Amino acid sequence: MDDIDAMFSELLGEMDHLSQSLSPAADPPEADPALHRESTFSIGFTDLNESLNELEDHDLDALVADLGSKSTTQDLTTHQQNSSLTDDQFAPPAMTQRSEAAAALPQTPNTAGVQQRSEPQTKADKIKMALEKLKEAKVRKLIIKVMMSDNSSKTLMVDERQTVREVLDKLFEKTHCDCNINWSLCETNPELQIERGFEDHESLVELLSEWTRHSENKIYFVSRPQKYVMFTDPQIFYMWKKKTDLTGINEHAKQLLLKEHFGGSTLIVPDLEGMLYLKEDGKKVWKSRYFVLRASGIYYVPKGKTKSSSDLACFIRFDKVNIYTTNNYKQKYRAPTNFCFMLKHPCIQKESHYIKFLCCDDEHTLLLWVNSIRIAKYGTGLYKNYQAAVKRVSTLQTLQSAAHKVSFTDKSRSHATGISPQPGPSPSKITGVEDYSHEPPPDFIPPPPPGHTHI
Helix, strand or coil: CHHHHHHHHHHHHHHHHHHHHHCCCCCCCCCCHHHHHHCCCEECCCCHHHHHHHCCHHHHHHHHHHHHHHHHHHHHHHHHHHHHHHHHHHCCHHHHHHHHHHHHCCCCHHHHHHHHHHCCCCHHHHHHHHHHHHHHCCCCEEEEEEECCCCCEEEEEEECCCEHHHHHHHHHHHHCCCCCCCEEEEEEECCCCEEEECCCCCEHHHHHCCCCCCCCCEEEEEECCCCCHHHHCCHHHHCCCCCCCCCCCCHHHHHHHHHHHHCCCCCCCCCCEEEEEEECCCCCCEEEEEEEECCCEEEECCCCCCCCHHHCEEEEECCCCEEEEECCHHHHCCCCCCCEEEEECCCCCCCCCCCEEEECCCHHHHHHHHHHHHHHHHCHHHHHHHHHHHHHHHHHHHHHHHHHHHHHHHHHHHHHHCCCCCCCCCCCCCCCCCCCCCCCCCCCCCCCCCCCCCC
């Protein structure tokens, strides 16, 4: 009985200590919410002013117009609601009728002149207005700097409704690249020496909101040849156990594999398993274990157990983590090879014991694990991204082919008649994004950033 009383007293003491630790002795000074909010308006810049100055003129005009239209609509709705409430409650019927008649009268020239003078004329005026409207906007917007391999950059304005696919379309317009399915937006974290290609269906603003305020992370626009390798070469993932040469498989057999594993009611995850090296928490020590991939996560075989499902222990689940490839971990963490990958929550931006490190024997094994984990995590959504990307490329190729035919026909007619064609307005491009003024094509197509492993 004395033991029970002692345990109960100890429990009460622990609860009291916990409650005291949760209630601060003095309230900390409140941070300025406007300053915190402004810091989240741009990515890759020191402040919002710098990011707005980097925007091209037509992008800045579009931003000001968009914010202005939203602000005007909201103000008009609020004014109408307040006027209706005031008139109904307090105004006599005769005064209400006179007010409605006055509202129906056309606007006087003086008022129109005031509105005309209030329109921003210089870039500084536009930036000032954009700063004010951004703080009032209900739809979150970001001004981001996207890096190219030669350290040049493109500045874009994106909002929370846009997917990575839509931002890629904007970059296609700005860079005039070939628009193939391998182009990706990739985040790099120099502190952890990792990178990850964003998936096309993800919200870019939501992804970037996970970064810390003074993060040194960067966004790259790169071509990643392995982005959709699980669909262009599905035999690598679903026939890897066969010892035969898989490079000679024909297109019909590939389509059958895709239909079998992605065309049904349920997704079939690659049956992947094998020895990997696991980094111990807080140590630069790696130990080999036998791992098995399942739809829900990665499992391992404990010491002294068999590979049967009943003996498998859960290593990590995919619902709260993303997968990242690493750079030079053989030197950083004394890994057995440089073919490593990491699993962590996107909010973790520095070293933590919640991060899981795994190392493969070779590049091919790394390719199998990283992309098989992507299949298990994103499921049929990944296949829909691939189909949308292929459709987008096909549409652009058709438009380009039609443009070449028109150009060739015009040249042939001019040679036949001896009359040079008069220049006319260029046909507008049909895209799923807003129009941009034409820029001269660059002298390069941005290759992947140096020193990165593209998986």
